[in-house]
Amino acid sequence: MDLEEDDLDALDAYQSIVDEVIAGRTEGHKCPSCLDDELECDFDGLRITLTCRKCGRFFEGVLG
Numbered sequence: 550m551d552l553e554e555d556d557l558d559a560l561d562a563y564q565s566i567v568d569e570v571i572a573g574r575t576e577g578h579k580c581p582s583c584l585d586d587e588l589e590c591d592f593d594g595l596r597i598t599l600t601c602r603k604c605g606r607f608f609e610g611v612l613g
């Protein structure tokens with residue numbers, strides 16, 4: 550993966566959201582990119598997707 554520096558900051562932010570989503574809190578997260586609370590979080594037990602309804606930034610993680 551080729552990430553720019555601001556993406557690395559965002560990655561840290563996404564990681565803490567991922568931890569909360571795994572813990573069952575999927576509502577009310579702020580998008581690390583545009584800082585609006587329009588982040589849609591889904592976790593199906595294996596795959597985590599975070600999608601911003603506002604700016605369209607997308608993050609996907611897989612447990613394993």
Ligand SMILES: [Zn+2]
Pocket residue numbers: 580581582583584585601602603604605606
């Ligand atoms: Zn956003």
